[in-house]
Amino acid sequence: MPKSTIRVATTEGCFRMIMPSLMRQFKEMYNDYGIRGVIGNAEQLWEMLENGELDIAFSGISLLAPECIEKDFLFEERLYLVVSEQMLQNYFPDRYPECVEEFRKGADIREFSGMPFCRSLPNLHCMQILDHLLEREEVTLDCVHTSGHFDLHQQMAQENLAACFSLSMYLPHLHELNLYSDNKLLVFPIKDLTETNPVYILTNKDKGYVEGTDELRIC
Amino acid sequence: MPKSTIRVATTEGCFRMIMPSLMRQFKEMYNDYGIRGVIGNAEQLWEMLENGELDIAFSGISLLAPECIEKDFLFEERLYLVVSEQMLQNYFPDRYPECVEEFRKGADIREFSGMPFCRSLPNLHCMQILDHLLEREEVTLDCVHTSGHFDLHQQMAQENLAACFSLSMYLPHLHELNLYSDNKLLVFPIKDLTETNPVYILTNKDKGYVEGTDELRIC
Incomplete structure (x- = not known):
């Protein structure tokens, strides 16, 4: 059984482009963690983060997002x-x-x-x-x-x-x-x-430390 | 301007597999017709057919589909x-x-x-x-x-x-x-x-002849 399972999400298009290889890299580096890949639109991702159904998301963010969401700038898209x-x-x-x-x-x-x-x-x-x-x-x-x-x-x-x-x-x-x-x-x-279209790493700042989240940032 | 425009739909996965090349073949054979490609789940496709928002769909069908929908068996999937x-x-x-x-x-x-x-x-x-x-x-x-x-x-x-x-x-x-x-x-x-999973060509039998539909069947 994995030590813990990290739930990572992004939008459909982005998932297709980055997630299969990101998830593989994560598994290669941290084989004792499980990883689940979730797809949703930005609003769904914010809601899942708020409800503790997700640990980390890659997405845009707007002023409509819940206050508990913390964002780290990742890259700017054209x-x-x-x-x-x-x-x-x-x-x-x-x-x-x-x-x-x-x-x-x-x-x-x-x-x-x-x-x-x-x-x-x-x-x-x-x-x-x-x-x-x-x-x-x-x-x-x-x-x-x-x-x-x-x-x-x-x-x-x-x-x-x-x-x-x-x-x-x-x-x-x-x-x-x-x-x-x-x-x-x-x-x-x-x-x-x-x-331009900025993409962030989103997490829930009110949720305690999620095992595996820091490991994922390294990938 | 195209003579008329045919609206063709299928489910997301099927669209990805068959529609770009099917739409190209149709355009090559009938350049004076326009063609629009629509994605939806089976229930959405039935509803769009019923409302006259679609001319033809490739999809499964169940007893829940509206009565106006006519089906022609296409192939059986495993x-x-x-x-x-x-x-x-x-x-x-x-x-x-x-x-x-x-x-x-x-x-x-x-x-x-x-x-x-x-x-x-x-x-x-x-x-x-x-x-x-x-x-x-x-x-x-x-x-x-x-x-x-x-x-x-x-x-x-x-x-x-x-x-x-x-x-x-x-x-x-x-x-x-x-x-x-x-x-x-x-x-x-x-x-x-x-x-198995049967796939049909679906049309609305109550709608009059749609220009281009028969042409599409030939592709």
């Missing part, structure tokens, strides 16, 4: 525009491939408003950032798919079904997709999108 | 047990590798009850099938991760964090994972699990 080469060629026949260099300096979202898009629901902070920009620029996107699965959005972009948005943490997945396809996905910073 | 070679070796040190051949004839779930598992929530039909078996065999599994993301379960199995279950439709993903790792995932039929 949101990028992702378009396949073929789709760019179809939508900018007169400017391709020269436009690639131009968009690399900052893609103006208004120029892409004729494309179909995949996006996430507006409850994610990174989508609120985007929606502020769309509102300022008076742009409405034609969304052919809405879900929280950013890796799936990239797959659909590679099939030329849509353009999409990617947070920094999904770029390794994009580079992997690019290894196995001739239709490369291109990543552009978005012009005038200055807001 | 649920398999998935364990990595290293994990099998750790848990069956005296019987590995001979036990592999034995388990290929049908793995007795009781022999695996000491392993940690990933599984899905019991609201999925394929999990209800499993739960019937666990109940009959009086086995309780130690679940380190619960989610509807079967491809993620396979990733965690490859990291030796848990054993898991896979429906037939996720086996191509498993074979892909096996291409890039020395720690192969092994797939075993489950002894005494005879129930």
